[in-house]
Amino acid sequence: MLSIMPVKESENLIEKVPVVVVLGHVDHGKSSLLEAIKDFRITQKESGGITQHIGAYEIGYKGKKITFIDTPGHEAFSAMRSRGAKIADIAILVVAAEEGIKPQTQEAIDRIKEAGLQMIVALNKIDKPEANPQKVKGELSRAEIVVEDLGGEIPCVETSATQKIGIDELLELILLVSEMQGLRVDPTKQAEGVVIETHLDQRMGFVAVLLIKNGTLKIQDIVATQSTMGRVKNMKDYQGHSIDKASPSQPVAVLGLESKPFVGEIFKSFTDIEKAKEYVIKKDEVKMNVFSVAKDGQKVLNIILRADVVGTLEAVESMIEALPQEDLLISVLKSDIGPITEDDVKLAVAGKAKIFGFRVKPNPQTLRLADQKGLKIFYYEIIYELIQKIRRLMKQEIESETIRKDIGKMLVLKVFRTEKGRQIIGGRIIEGEVLKIAKMEILREDELLSKGRIIELQREKKAIERGEVNDEVGILYEGKEKIQEDDILNFYIEEKKKSEF
Numbered sequence: 098m099l100s101i102m103p104v105k106e107s108e109n110l111i112e113k114v115p116v117v118v119v120l121g122h123v124d125h126g127k128s129s130l131l132e133a134i135k136d137f138r139i140t141q142k143e144s145g146g147i148t149q150h151i152g153a154y155e156i157g158y159k160g161k162k163i164t165f166i167d168t169p170g171h172e173a174f175s176a177m178r179s180r181g182a183k184i185a186d187i188a189i190l191v192v193a194a195e196e197g198i199k200p201q202t203q204e205a206i207d208r209i210k211e212a213g214l215q216m217i218v219a220l221n222k223i224d225k226p227e228a229n230p231q232k233v234k235g236e237l238s239r240a241e242i243v244v245e246d247l248g249g250e251i252p253c254v255e256t257s258a259t260q261k262i263g264i265d266e267l268l269e270l271i272l273l274v275s276e277m278q279g280l281r282v283d284p285t286k287q288a289e290g291v292v293i294e295t296h297l298d299q300r301m302g303f304v305a306v307l308l309i310k311n312g313t314l315k316i317q318d319i320v321a322t323q324s325t326m327g328r329v330k331n332m333k334d335y336q337g338h339s340i341d342k343a344s345p346s347q348p349v350a351v352l353g354l355e356s357k358p359f360v361g362e363i364f365k366s367f368t369d370i371e372k373a374k375e376y377v378i379k380k381d382e383v384k385m386n387v388f389s390v391a392k393d394g395q396k397v398l399n400i401i402l403r404a405d406v407v408g409t410l411e412a413v414e415s416m417i418e419a420l421p422q423e424d425l426l427i428s429v430l431k432s433d434i435g436p437i438t439e440d441d442v443k444l445a446v447a448g449k450a451k452i453f454g455f456r457v458k459p460n461p462q463t464l465r466l467a468d469q470k471g472l473k474i475f476y477y478e479i480i481y482e483l484i485q486k487i488r489r490l491m492k493q494e495i496e497s498e499t500i501r502k503d504i505g506k507m508l509v510l511k512v513f514r515t516e517k518g519r520q521i522i523g524g525r526i527i528e529g530e531v532l533k534i535a536k537m538e539i540l541r542e543d544e545l546l547s548k549g550r551i552i553e554l555q556r557e558k559k560a561i562e563r564g565e566v567n568d569e570v571g572i573l574y575e576g577k578e579k580i581q582e583d584d585i586l587n588f589y590i591e592e593k594k595k596s597e598f
Contacts, residue, residue, distance in 0.1 A: 116346050126191060185212070189218075190242070284313045291308050292362045299435075307350075318367075430445075528566060535588040556571070
């Protein structure tokens with residue numbers, strides 16, 4: 098009987114560098130905690146002190162490496178946080194010791210559970226006088242997160258990013274948890290992993306930030322996702338140093354893809370270009386008409402979106418889509434990464450759209466074209482400031498009033514002809530003026546009977562656009578009510594109130 102010998106893959110397996118995702122509510126100190134862990138000042142480089150898109154960073158501790166994924170805490174980045182959890186091995190749930198569980202804290206807990214990650218709780222800001230770690234642990238227990246000193250299985254460490262309290266203990270816990278998980282990888286295999294960010298470099302093209310999950314990625318390797326492919330021309334580590342190869346759990350910025358991949362896509366490396374082509378399903382295209390079509394009579398706010406990276410662009414889109422749109426529809430005519438272009442301006446003019454740039458601006462030629470067209474471009478560095486502006490534009494559009502302006506009155510002197518739905522009448526303008534474009538009301542003995550419209554306005558049998566006080570004019574009127582002699586016709590126009598954005 099022929100026996101099948103097991104493949105000795107284990108000979109190539111090595112201990113995996115743990116990938117740690119940092120989750121929690123906005124302003125609970127996630128970035129500051131990373132700042133304390135490594136000599137890489139994230140907060141100083143982020144607008145408003147808030148991380149705007151996923152970043153991945155490596156640190157060394159006691160001869161071992163740890164990869165951290167810093168995910169944004171604001172509610173806009175729910176999808177990005179979800180992806181962050183799915184590519185990690187361990188999750189650190191950061192909770193401010195003086196505030197406790199907040200909405201994004203609970204969401205982070207849900208994400209960690211969904212991904213089946215080992216959790217470590219970091220009770221941060223422990224140095225604050227109002228810090229109450231026992232109270233927060235009780236809140237966590239009610240959220241089914243029972244820490245070890247309350248009889249549970251979740252490791253917990255009290256930290257202060259500003260005072261550097263508990264940092265060593267946290268790193269020790271990460272390495273211990275990783276060792277207990279027994280995670281192994283094979284560096285000899287072809288690389289595969291996840292796209293964690295994409296941006297457009299004006300000189301070099303599309304740059305994809307990849308996290309290697311297994312295998313080793315090398316310069317000149319062919320890399321493919323389901324939306325694009327390319328050969329690795331250049332590769333840099335998280336500090337911007339050029340490298341020739343990337344190991345498992347290492348985040349790298351890669352140059353060479355033909356178009357931008359989607360954040361969260363699985364990538365693989367190939368030695369055969371034909372196999373790489375087979376892996377690609379479809380090429381990425383610029384997103385047009387992102388949201389639904391307006392209903393009859395529904396107001397529409399057209400916008401064009403530009404952002405620096407794909408992850409942020411998706412977050413902005415998801416927040417826009419979540420805005421209430423019963424009275425006014427937001428139509429995204431175009432959504433893409435990279436600087437604002439002349440084509441964007443032309444599309445905005447043609448589609449009467451507003452252009453929003455998130456961490457991107459136009460070049461001088463584009464700016465000149467926008468000025469020539471009288472088009473204002475909105476720039477933002479903080480995502481919820483951008484969303485607040487869109488909210489204000491929506492409010493202004495919805496609440497824009499139609500202002501009625503009474504312009505004149507006429508006394509009916511003669512009815513010349515009456516037919517179904519129409520009459521020819523003559524009269525004298527007794528107040529103000531009459532415009533052909535005006536709307537009219539019929540008053541009889543000071544009582545409003547009906548409304549109608551002017552089909553034609555004449556004076557001395559000649560068509561005119563305007564009649565003045567004391568002029569005798571003829572009107573071809575259309576409406577339901579039959580006009581009689583001595584009726585008063587009231588004329589008015591409606592103007593849309595202008596809003597200053």
